[in-house]
Amino acid sequence: MKKQVVNFLLNSEPVKIDADPAESLLNVLRENFNLFGTKAGCGRGECGACTVLIDGMPVNSCLVPLGKVEGCSVETIENLSSGEQYHPIQEAFVEKGAIQCGFCTPGMVMSAYALLKNNPQPTSLEIKTAISGNLCRCSGYKQIEEAILLAVESLKD
Amino acid sequence: MAELKTVGTSVQRKDAIEKVTGSAQFIEDRYMGPMLHAKMKKSTVAHGKIKNINIEKAKAHPGVKAVLTGKDYPNKIGLYLIDRDFLAIEKVRFWGEPVAVVAAVTEKAAAEAVELIEVEYDELPGVFDPRESMKDDAPIIHEDLGSYEIVPIFYPKPGTNIANHFKLRKGDVEKGFAEADVVIEKEYYVPQMQHVPIETHKAAVQWGLDGKLTVWSTAQSPNVVRQLLAKSFDIPMHKIRVISSYIGGGFGCKAGASVEGLVIPLAKMFPGYIVRIVFNREEDMQGTFTRQALFSKLKTGVRKDGRITALEYEMIWDGGAYTEYGVNIVRAAGYSSTGAYDIPNVKTDSYCVYTNNSIGGPVRGFGMCEMQWGIERQIEEIAKQLDIDPLEVRMINGMKKGSTTAAGQVVQDVDYHKCLKTVADQIGWGKKEGKFRGKGIAGLVKCPAQPSNAASSAIIRINEDGTAHVMIGATEMGQGMLTVISQIASEALNIPIDKIDIKVPDTDFTPYEWQSVGSRITYTCGTSVKRAAEDALGQIYRIAADLLETPQADLTFDGKMVYSTKDPEIKATIREIADSCKKCTGEGIAGPIIGRGSFVPTNMTNLDPETGQGNPGLFYCFGATGAEVEVDPETGVVTVLQLAAAIDAGQAVNPQLCKSQLHGGTIMGLSTALYEEVKFDKGVMLNRNFTDYKISTIDNTPHIESFIIETPETNGPYGARGIGEQPMIAVAPAVANAVCDALDIEFNTFPLTPEKVWKAIQDKK
Numbered sequence: 001m002k003k004q005v006v007n008f009l010l011n012s013e014p015v016k017i018d019a020d021p022a023e024s025l026l027n028v029l030r031e032n033f034n035l036f037g038t039k040a041g042c043g044r045g046e047c048g049a050c051t052v053l054i055d056g057m058p059v060n061s062c063l064v065p066l067g068k069v070e071g072c073s074v075e076t077i078e079n080l081s082s083g084e085q086y087h088p089i090q091e092a093f094v095e096k097g098a099i100q101c102g103f104c105t106p107g108m109v110m111s112a113y114a115l116l117k118n119n120p121q122p123t124s125l126e127i128k129t130a131i132s133g134n135l136c137r138c139s140g141y142k143q144i145e146e147a148i149l150l151a152v153e154s155l156k157d
Numbered sequence: 158m159a160e161l162k163t164v165g166t167s168v169q170r171k172d173a174i175e176k177v178t179g180s181a182q183f184i185e186d187r188y189m190g191p192m193l194h195a196k197m198k199k200s201t202v203a204h205g206k207i208k209n210i211n212i213e214k215a216k217a218h219p220g221v222k223a224v225l226t227g228k229d230y231p232n233k234i235g236l237y238l239i240d241r242d243f244l245a246i247e248k249v250r251f252w253g254e255p256v257a258v259v260a261a262v263t264e265k266a267a268a269e270a271v272e273l274i275e276v277e278y279d280e281l282p283g284v285f286d287p288r289e290s291m292k293d294d295a296p297i298i299h300e301d302l303g304s305y306e307i308v309p310i311f312y313p314k315p316g317t318n319i320a321n322h323f324k325l326r327k328g329d330v331e332k333g334f335a336e337a338d339v340v341i342e343k344e345y346y347v348p349q350m351q352h353v354p355i356e357t358h359k360a361a362v363q364w365g366l367d368g369k370l371t372v373w374s375t376a377q378s379p380n381v382v383r384q385l386l387a388k389s390f391d392i393p394m395h396k397i398r399v400i401s402s403y404i405g406g407g408f409g410c411k412a413g414a415s416v417e418g419l420v421i422p423l424a425k426m427f428p429g430y431i432v433r434i435v436f437n438r439e440e441d442m443q444g445t446f447t448r449q450a451l452f453s454k455l456k457t458g459v460r461k462d463g464r465i466t467a468l469e470y471e472m473i474w475d476g477g478a479y480t481e482y483g484v485n486i487v488r489a490a491g492y493s494s495t496g497a498y499d500i501p502n503v504k505t506d507s508y509c510v511y512t513n514n515s516i517g518g519p520v521r522g523f524g525m526c527e528m529q530w531g532i533e534r535q536i537e538e539i540a541k542q543l544d545i546d547p548l549e550v551r552m553i554n555g556m557k558k559g560s561t562t563a564a565g566q567v568v569q570d571v572d573y574h575k576c577l578k579t580v581a582d583q584i585g586w587g588k589k590e591g592k593f594r595g596k597g598i599a600g601l602v603k604c605p606a607q608p609s610n611a612a613s614s615a616i617i618r619i620n621e622d623g624t625a626h627v628m629i630g631a632t633e634m635g636q637g638m639l640t641v642i643s644q645i646a647s648e649a650l651n652i653p654i655d656k657i658d659i660k661v662p663d664t665d666f667t668p669y670e671w672q673s674v675g676s677r678i679t680y681t682c683g684t685s686v687k688r689a690a691e692d693a694l695g696q697i698y699r700i701a702a703d704l705l706e707t708p709q710a711d712l713t714f715d716g717k718m719v720y721s722t723k724d725p726e727i728k729a730t731i732r733e734i735a736d737s738c739k740k741c742t743g744e745g746i747a748g749p750i751i752g753r754g755s756f757v758p759t760n761m762t763n764l765d766p767e768t769g770q771g772n773p774g775l776f777y778c779f780g781a782t783g784a785e786v787e788v789d790p791e792t793g794v795v796t797v798l799q800l801a802a803a804i805d806a807g808q809a810v811n812p813q814l815c816k817s818q819l820h821g822g823t824i825m826g827l828s829t830a831l832y833e834e835v836k837f838d839k840g841v842m843l844n845r846n847f848t849d850y851k852i853s854t855i856d857n858t859p860h861i862e863s864f865i866i867e868t869p870e871t872n873g874p875y876g877a878r879g880i881g882e883q884p885m886i887a888v889a890p891a892v893a894n895a896v897c898d899a900l901d902i903e904f905n906t907f908p909l910t911p912e913k914v915w916k917a918i919q920d921k922k
Contacts (some may be wrong), residue, residue, distance in 0.1 A: 036186035037179020039405070041355040042438040046847035049355050077179035090177040094169060097813040100821060101635025102176030103356040103405025109177060128856040135847065137354055137406050138635045140824030141855040143817060 008069045011079035021067025026050045028066050029076060037077035037106045041135070048134030051107035051114075052076050058114035060133075077106035080113060089113055089151040098147035100138035108134045112148045116155060124149070163647040163654055164875045167813035171639040171659060172403065184402040188361045188373045188431050193222055195420050195434040196267035198257040198274045199444070200249035203285075203513040203840030204296065205278035207247060207256065214273040215259055220266030222427065224274070226257045229422050234389045235481040236381070236413050238313065238320060239306040240299060243389075243418050249278070250298055250478035251513055252840040253443045260423040260432055283840055287475040287510035288452055290318040298478065298511040308608075310763060311484045318511040320476050321484035323491035325505035325563055325769030333467025333502030337458025341538050344454050345531040346906040349447040349475065349835040352520050353852055354634075356405020357441035360417040361433040362424040370421065372399045377411040377632050378672035383664050385414040390421055398665040404634035408825075409519035410445050411634070412674045413481060442845040446518025447835050449483055449509075450475035451490075451527040455535050458502075463545045463553040467502040470494045472528065476509040477517035483509045486517075489606035490524035492564040492764060492773045496532035497551075497573050497602040499560035505769070513840045521825065521882045523675060525603045526889065533599040533890035534905060537897060547894070548581055551600055556779070565770040572868040573600060573779040576803040579864045580783030583801035593788045594798075597894025600781045601886035604774030605675030605879065609761035614668040615685035617646060617693045619750035623717070623731030624656040625693075630670030631682045633661050636881050637814035638678050644810050645683045645874050649690030651716045668753075676879030679810060680776060683874035684756040693752025700734050700747045760872070776870050776878045780804035782823065782887035786895040793915025795831060795896055796859075803864040804883050808876035812865060819863035819884045826888025828853035831908050 004021040007014065010033065017032060024043075029035045029052070038061060041049035045060040052061045053075040080087040089112050092098070099105050108131065115122055115130035122130065127148050136144065175181035212224040227246035233239050245256045257274050261267035284290040284298070295318055299305070303315030311321045334340060361373040370392060376382045379399035387394045404411060420432040436444065451474050458467035472490060476483035491507035509517075520526070536554075540547035555573045562568060577600055581587075584596050605611075616628040627646045633639050639659050647654040662670070670682055694714065701719035702709040705728070711721045720728035738746040764771035783801040788794070802823045809815040832851045836843040844850040863884075869876030893904045902917045 035179075036182070039183070039356070040185075041357070041405075042847055044438065044846060044848070046438075047355055081178045086174070086178065093177045094173040097167070097170070097817050099170060099173050099176045100637070100817055101354070101356070101406040102172065102181050102403060103183060103354070105176050106179040109179075132854045132856040135355060135852060135854065137352075137408070137825065137852065138821045139817060140820035140822075140861060141853075141858045142820045142824075142861055145855065 004067060006066055006070050008071060009073040011076060019066055021065060023066045024062050025064040025066055025069060026061040029061060035076050035078050039103055039106060041103065048111060049104050049107040051110040051134065053110060053114055056114065056117060058111050077110055080109065087113065088154040089116065092147040092151040092154065096143045096147035096150055098139065098143040104134060104136045108136065108144060112151065116151065120155060121152065161648060161875060163644045164810050165808065167811055168640065168644060168654055170637060171643055172633060181403050183356060183405055184373050184375050185359050185435065187402055190431045191429065193260045193262065193423065193427060193430050193432045194264040194267045195258050195260050195423060195432055196264065196271045197255040198271045198276065200245065200252060200254040200256050202249060202278045202280045203252040204283040204298070205249055205280040207245060207249060208277040208279055210257060211275040212257060215270040218266065218270040218273055220262045221259060221270045222262065223260045223423055224257060224270065225422055231391065232389045234385055234414060234418055236385065237308045237311060237481055238484050241479040241481065251515055254478065255419065258419055258423065283513035285512055285514055285837060285840055287473045287512050290510045290512050291473065291508065298513065311488065312766065319508055320480045320511055321487050321509040323488045323507040323769060324767060325491050325494060325503060326767065327563055327565055327770065328502035330467050330469055330502045330504040334458040336460065336466045338461045339542050340456065340458045341535060341542060342456040343535060343538060343905060345534060347451040347527040347530050349450045350520065350829050350833045351442050351447055351835055351850065352408040352410040353442065354406025354408060354410065357438060358411065358416045358436040358445055359434065360420060361431050362417060362420045363431045364424040364428045366428050368396060370397045372397065372417050374399060374401065374417050375404055375411050376401065376414060376417065377404065377407045377634060377674060379632065379662050379664050380630055380669050381672050382414045382417055386418055386421065389418055398663065401632050401662045403661065404632055407634040408521045409523065409674065412519055412672060415445055438847070439845045442850065443515055443842045447477065447515050448520040449477065449486060449517030453531045455531045457535055457539060459539050459543065461543060463543060463550050465498060465500050465554050468495060468500045470505040472507040474509050475512050475514055475517055477512060477514045479516045480509055480511065482519045483517045485606060486519055486524040490528035492769055493525065493562065493602065494528060495563040496529045497556055497600040497779055498554040499556045500554070503563050505563065514837055515842055521822065521885050522603065523606045523882065525601065525886045529601055529886055530890050533887065534893060537894050548577060548586060548598055551577055555600065556602065562774065564764060564773050566772045566774055568777050570807065570868050570870050571777065571779055572805055572866060575866050576600065576779055576781040576805055579803040579866065580781045580801040583862050584783040584785050584799060593790055593899050594786065595895040595897065595899030596785050597891045597898055598781060598783045599887035599890035599894060601883060602777055602779045603676065603883050603886060604777045605677035607671065607675055607677060607775065609763060610757055611671035612755065612757040613670050613681035613685040614755040615682065615689040616668050617689040617752040619693055619735045621732065621736035623652065623735050625650060625652055627657055627659040627686060628667045629682050629686060630662045630667050631678045632673040634673065636818065637811060640814060641679055641810045642682055642686050646686050646690050648875065649687045650694060651714055653716060676778065676881040676883065677775065679877050679879045680873050681756050683877060685754040687874045688754025688756065689752040692754055693750050696750045696752065697734055700738050701729055703746050704729050704734065704738055704740065776873060778805060778878050778880055778883050780883045780887065782891040784891040784895040786892060786899055788896060788899045788914060790918055793911035793918060795909050795914060797827060797892060798859060800827065800859055800861045802861065802884050803866055804880045805866040805868050806880045807870035807873050807878040808867055809865045810875065810877050815865050815880060816863050818881055820861050822882065822884025823861055823888055824853050824858055826885040827892065829908060830889040830892040834908050
């Protein structure tokens with residue numbers, strides 16, 4: 001496999017990697033950068049556990065070849081909190097108990113983060129549409145919706 | 158009971174911050190070191206003799222370190238009925254059964270090598286319907302059934318495909334039918350479904366140069382993994398260490414030992430290397446367990462006043478190609494076969510039957526969803542024929558304190574009627590909302606399906622500063638075990654929860670827990686932890702009494718200080734007591750405080766082999782679900798307008814976590830009611846990804862209200878009982894009952910897909 005140097009912004013820091021450009025971004029994040037917060041659930045873009053932001057848009061990183069992120073800004077769950085400073089979405093997930101096994105949670109939070117970045121006052125329907133690509137087998141989704149609605153409120157202040 | 162401080166409050170999950178920031182470690186995030194990657198070669202026929210396996214090309218493939226076949230594995234593996242080889246030897250019994258495994262330096266090289274393995278089969282006739290498989294002329298799937306090792310509470314029939322026949326005889330069923338005014342007989346069918354936790358099965362194994370085997374696994378029950386691997390590979394238990402981490406959902410599919418053993422012989426060949434196997438989604442769906450399909454026949458006799466006098470229940474379960482858990486699911490469904498109802502005369506025959514479908518196994522509810530589907534549908538039929546409100550039929554026959562189960566066990570601490578009434582009130586029972594709209598209710602009961610001596614244990618170490626470590630063998634798969642167990646420890650020790658540390662298990666360092674299954678952990682592990690805390694607390698008092706030269710009876714502990722209730726000036730801090738306590742003269746009093754507690758049920762018995770009578774239940778948890786639906790007659794689409802769930806938790810240790818279980822279980826149940834069915838074509842699983850196998854998403858989730866009922870469990874810790882599986886059980890029948898109410902059409906199977914509902918509407922016209 002021919003390697004290629006790919007330059008991109010990873011969690012606001014410039015990075016350069018010499019790797020197979022066809023390798024999935026998910027694998028590169030986990031294996032080359034040890035960013036284990038992004039999870040592999042299906043490898044086919046069906047479950048959303050590997051959701052990251054590329055230039056502010058939520059994508060399934062399992063479907064993105066590394067070569068595609070040349071010059072882009074990639075944001076993972078690790079970028080949302082800083083020490084004990086958590087993003088209001090994360091605080092809302094904790095408060096509303098929107099966490100069970102936690103495997104879908106990083107992807108879920110990233111999809112919510114992308115939504116609120118682009119649409120700070122979403123309707124309930126817009127929330128459901130934005131999260132519809134993130135599967136959760138534990139929660140029944142109710143607490144997740146409540147958490148995102150709470151985050152909308154706390155981001156207003 | 159003294160007023161509770163921590164138990165009964167919604168303290169924040171212990172693992173919340175880790176999980177919401179992505180820093181929580183799941184098993185794949187933990188092992189590091191020189192690594193080899195394993196991939197399986199899977200059978201392409203559902204039933205066939207293996208004529209030849211050619212691994213030469215695969216072995217020669219660049220990056221490949223080793224290729225193994227079934228003969229490289231010394232023994233079989235199994236939990237109750239030891240019927241399975243790690244890799245098929247001589248014959249394969251289901252499509253996708255592993256026949257060889259490759260270890261390579263990359264996963265890609267391993268996958269490429271798998272394609273180079275050539276397997277020749279002599280295909281045998283397959284059998285894919287357990288009813289056919291029970292017939293005398295059916296092809297035999299396990300010729301050696303009679304020689305398999307088995308726990309002697311199961312009854313296989315060698316020479317047939319019947320892996321277990323559970324018999325139950327209570328009262329006099331003929332007399333019961335003679336007393337009935339109406340006899341109703343119907344057939345029901347529940348198809349296979351899949352657990353689909355978002356995290357698939359994974360394991361990694363390292364054979365240390367010191368001869369120690371370390372296993373990292375997504376397994377729900379590390380102690381069972383250790384026990385099974387010790388037996389299968391003839392390794393003493395102290396030489397096996399099983400490490401658990403956060404588990405990304407279990408629902409039963411990660412019970413038992415399914416993947417770990419596959420890589421152990423590879424690890425043995427390369428000491429020091431970590432050999433890793435990660436199931437992809439397709440492998441996870443096809444190669445682990447499915448919920449067993451159930452074909453059932455149900456006959457009930459009922460008097461005009463609505464009292465059920467007799468029940469005859471025949472259940473034929475699709476055990477699949479191997480049945481290590483299946484035999485016990487069939488038994489559990491058999492001994493619970495009256496559901497939530499007190500029926501005096503019962504005859505049940507429950508059969509676990511081998512077929513050439515994927516392996517059947519436990520899914521949240523352990524047979525109760527499947528078995529109670531028939532009961533809860535037939536109650537509707539009774540109500541219709543007698544022209545009585547179905548809720549009333551449930552109220553008349555529902556179990557109360559002192560009722561007996563099918564097995565003849567007397568139930569205590571029950572308020573099933575309150576569960577029914579709660580959901581009925583919530584959905585506005587009895588009020589018709591319009592054409593094509595309907596309401597339905599269904600009830601449920603479940604006890605943990607576990608051996609009568611399934612044990613648990615806990616250790617609590619009190620640190621020098623009075624903080625505590627709680628060590629247990631239960632796993633955290635989302636249910637909130639770490640939090641609930643910490644709350645119980647905090648309550649019993651009178652130490653604030655933020656001063657209690659708890660971690661997921663590691664068999665080298667944490668004590669025994671049988672399995673994290675069956676909604677049993679709050680009760681079993683909770684009891685062990687409470688006892689360990691009481692043991693530690695006893696030591697604190699004894700040491701304090703010695704130090705303060707005061708009778709123990711006069712002392713009290715407030716979490717920081719022990720002081721005399723007679724003279725508050727006589728006191729000692731927890732630090733003084735816990736930090737290698739000494740007298741003012743310097744003479745030592747006591748070393749570190751280590752509390753220990755263990756639990757084994759004393760209220761369970763074996764069941765009579767002929768009548769199934771005895772005490773199989775550790776505790777019984779009741780509940781009910783209510784549903785309101787609207788059906789589009791043009792398309793057959795069922796829209797669920799609202800769901801109500803009520804579960805009797807005894808005492809909710811953490812109400813927020815309880816409600817999370819209620820919501821999650823209810824939506825998992827709804828997903829099975831409307832969408833989920835694993836489809837097979839002659840054993841080939843057709844829908845093995847999330848595109849073809851749909852589960853509920855946020856945009857099709859209706860409004861749910863959940864209610865925690867609290868009828869304290871006398872012997873549970875602080876009155877608590879487990880509730881993890883229960884919320885799922887009554888959902889499919891509640892939704893179907895509502896659809897029947899809307900359309901006046903009976904559905905005896907689910908999922909209620911638009912196709913199925915539309916066809917039924919057309920047939921009625």
